[in-house]
Amino acid sequence: MATNRTEQYGLHLWEPGDDFLREEFNENFSRLDLSARVVSGSYTGNGAAGQHIELGFWPASVLAAREDGEITVSLSRTGYGGLALRDRPVKLSVNDQDTVVAVDPSGFTVFSRESSNQSPRGNQSGVRYHFLAVQG
Structure with missing residues (x-):
């Protein structure tokens, strides 16, 4: 799972050693799709x-x-x-x-x-x- 999030859009940020979850990628893409x-x-x-x-x-x-x-x-x-x-x-x-x-x-x-x-x-x-x- 991601350790941090970006300040502006709340996107997942991963640190070395974090596991990647497909759901986190999908959530990032959904948030970007809704952005201006x-x-x-x-x-x-x-x-x-x-x-x-x-x-x-x-x-x-x-x-x-x-x-x-x-x-x-x-x-x-x-x-x-x-x-x-x-x-x-x-x-x-x-x-x-x-x-x-x-x-x-x-x-x-x-x-x-x-x-x-x-x-x-x-x-x-x-x-x-x-x-x-x-x-x-």
Whole structure:
């Protein structure tokens, strides 16, 4: 059996002479599997009203921005990205049509509506965006 545990995750640590138990390894792997995971990547907007970005997990937060770093132009109320949390999407206003980025159980969705100057543009056709997603 392991003599010690790590401070942060409580993983088993073995000293010379300790016996190894399969259960301890399995417990370590289970704890690591539940720990925070950070994924970064990019996508290219397709111009549709919405585009789902599949991550394979439900992120606690997603930060998305245009490749040039633009997130929001506050004077024109045009949104190109932002920090979305579970149950707290990035919106330009309380209007659901103004959602820019929303987190969901398998990733996140970005939205575009280019019919006016005051609109979400998180999925502009041909525009490259970068994101950082944290599982928690």
